[in-house]
Amino acid sequence: MRISYLECTRCGEHLSADRPQNICPKDGGVLYVRYDLASRKEKLRREDLSGRGASMWRYAGVLPDARPVTLGEGFTPMLPSREYPNVYIKDEGLNPTGSFKARGMSAAVTMARQYGLKKLTAPSAGNAGGALAAYAAAADIEAYIFMPKDVPMANRMECDYYGAHVTLVDGLISDCGRMVAERKDKEGWFDVSTLKEPFRVEGKKTMGYEVAEQLGWNLPQGIIYPTGGGVGMIGMWKAFDEMEELGWIGRERPKMITVQAAGCAPIVSALEAGKSTSEMWVGAQTFAAGLRVPKAYGDYLILDILKKSRGTAVEASDEEILAAMRHWASMEGVFAAPEGAASLVAYRKLRTSGFFRADDKVVLFNTGSAYKYLDMIEAQEKKAPPEPPRTRSIGGIIGPF
Ligand SMILES: Cc1ncc(COP(=O)(O)O)c(C=O)c1O
Ligand SMILES: [Zn+2]
Numbered sequence: 001m002r003i004s005y006l007e008c009t010r011c012g013e014h015l016s017a018d019r020p021q022n023i024c025p026k027d028g029g030v031l032y033v034r035y036d037l038a039s040r041k042e043k044l045r046r047e048d049l050s051g052r053g054a055s056m057w058r059y060a061g062v063l064p065d066a067r068p069v070t071l072g073e074g075f076t077p078m079l080p081s082r083e084y085p086n087v088y089i090k091d092e093g094l095n096p097t098g099s100f101k102a103r104g105m106s107a108a109v110t111m112a113r114q115y116g117l118k119k120l121t122a123p124s125a126g127n128a129g130g131a132l133a134a135y136a137a138a139a140d141i142e143a144y145i146f147m148p149k150d151v152p153m154a155n156r157m158e159c160d161y162y163g164a165h166v167t168l169v170d171g172l173i174s175d176c177g178r179m180v181a182e183r184k185d186k187e188g189w190f191d192v193s194t195l196k197e198p199f200r201v202e203g204k205k206t207m208g209y210e211v212a213e214q215l216g217w218n219l220p221q222g223i224i225y226p227t228g229g230g231v232g233m234i235g236m237w238k239a240f241d242e243m244e245e246l247g248w249i250g251r252e253r254p255k256m257i258t259v260q261a262a263g264c265a266p267i268v269s270a271l272e273a274g275k276s277t278s279e280m281w282v283g284a285q286t287f288a289a290g291l292r293v294p295k296a297y298g299d300y301l302i303l304d305i306l307k308k309s310r311g312t313a314v315e316a317s318d319e320e321i322l323a324a325m326r327h328w329a330s331m332e333g334v335f336a337a338p339e340g341a342a343s344l345v346a347y348r349k350l351r352t353s354g355f356f357r358a359d360d361k362v363v364l365f366n367t368g369s370a371y372k373y374l375d376m377i378e379a380q381e382k383k384a385p386p387e388p389p390r391t392r393s394i395g396g397i398i399g400p401f
Contacts, residue, residue: 001040003064006031006198009301017064020115022196030298031198032238033064037245046248049213056103056206062242063107063202066114069139071096073106074206078214078363083331086361087347088220090211091334093369097158099290099337100207100232100367101131107203108192109135118142121189123176125228126155126289127368132192133162144189146176151289154372172284174294194229195298201235208239211363212249220254221360222311224346226339226367227258227267228293230302237305254363256311258302259346261286261318266295267302268313276303287318287380288338290367312355316345319384325370325377337373338380340366 003017010029015021021031037044044061052058056074076094081087092100105128112120121144122132129145136143145159149168159166169176177193184191191197212219219240225233233256243249258267264284270277281294296302306313316324324341328334336344343364350356370377 001035001061001063001065004034004036007034017198020112020117020190021198022191030195030201030301033198033202035062037062037242041246044246046213046217046246056106056203056210059206059209062209062246063206064111064114064199066110068106069110069113069135070106071102071134071138073102073203075210078210079332079334081332081364084347084358086359088215088361088363089328089332089334090207090363090365092207092365092367093335093337093340093371097127097131097134098154098369098372099127099131100204100365101127102134103203103206104128104200104231104235105131105135105192105203108132108197108199109139109141111199112141112190112192113139117190119144119187119189120192121145121180121184121187122192122194123147123173123180124151124155125173125292126151127372128194129164129166130155130158130162130372133159133164136164137162144187146179148172148176148292152373153375155289172292172294174280193297194231195234200231201238204231204235205239205242206235207232207365208236209243211236212239212243215361215363217249219249219252220363222255222257222350222356222362224257224259224343224362224364226288226291226342226365227260227302227313228290228296228339230258230267230296230298232365232367233258233305234298234301237309253309256305256309257346257350258306258311258313259342260313260315261288261291261321261342262315263318264292264294265313265315266293267299267306268315270299270303271306271313276300278303286338287373287376288321288342289373289376290337290339291342312350314346314349316342318380320345322377322380322384328366329370334366335370336366337368337370338376340364340368
């Protein structure tokens with residue numbers, strides 16, 4: 001669809017989408033893409049989706065007009081849980097490059113090609129870098145990626161094979177972000193950092209459209225999303241508002257739940273303190289690499305969504321995450337990324353606390369594939385070996401069963 005304008009999420013300023021834009025020049029606010037949905041309401045009908053291709057571009061009607069750079073991303077399975085009757089696992093691990101980051105990068109690189117950009121840059125906790133590298137390769141665009149030197153091996157290797165220019169940094173994603181900011185103008189790179197250009201949100205909003213479509217246009221009572229930079233959550237919330245404007249859904253909204261690693265939980269802390277922005281987390285540490293984001297650029301948007309949706313934020317320790325990975329793999333057949341398995345930890349905690357009831361429909365996002373983390377998983381197993389099989393006593397016989 002034709003873009004009407006880009007809108008600043010802080011001051012409401014309108015900017016043109018005729019040229020590439022990053023953030024609001026006045027206040028650094030995140031820019032959202034706005035369309036004239038009301039005037040297209042009659043033409044854009046949800047019934048017309050049936051028969052469309054099984055990728056996120058089936059929602060091209062609510063995405064910018066451009067020839068997609070696509071590797072088949074999106075329309076991932078919505079798996080009913082075997083363990084909990086009203087729980088669904090949205091398995092983003094099946095995306096190209098093995099994570100939901102493919103959606104955002106497919107949209108961002110599509111628009112970069114449309115604008116004629118030749119060099120893109122981004123800091124990455126790992127998977128965003130891999131996705132950028134792949135889509136840049138598919139669009140014949142150069143990618144300059146800055147990643148912490150201890151990202152999963154798969155991320156380093158995929159970026160290399162996709163032909164990206166990779167800088168490994170002795171620090172966190174926030175340090176990588178600083179390096180990008182320092183060098184991009186001099187080098188002529190366009191910055192596609194999380195929430196510093198408007199189209200990664202557009203790609204990720206398709207997860208919101210899919211949740212609705214795959215559940216028969218009825219939104220669940222809750223969505224649990226592993227949150228680092230927060231784009232997944234922000235994108236889905238935008239999708240719900242758009243779908244309501246199009247008349248595809250009503251006013252109902254799921255409770256949006258952020259799950260973060262206990263070793264890096266700035267949003268959990270901010271929510272507990274009743275703040276509308278977060279503090280930089282000091283000493284961030286977790287093997288869930290995508291959650292090692294000490295301060296999210298869009299923290300004010302995430303916290304606003306948690307509040308508006310009457311959701312909450314939960315933390316999961318690395319030990320809990322590792323145990324949940326084993327559990328999901330053996331119970332559901334889903335070998336989830338650590339970030340994704342954190343959703344299961346959060347769900348259990350929210351059931352125990354009574355926040356969710358057994359009959360609440362809840363979608364747990366597995367945001368990536370464990371296959372990208374094999375080295376990290378092995379290291380984590382060595383650090384904190386899983387508990388030995390629990391012994392039970394049956395009729396006086398003790399033993400593992
Ligand atoms: C597998 C995985 N899950 C979740 C996240 C966090 O995503 P977001 O930054 O959109 O909150 C990341 C980010 O790198 C990731 O790679
Ligand atoms: Zn602004």
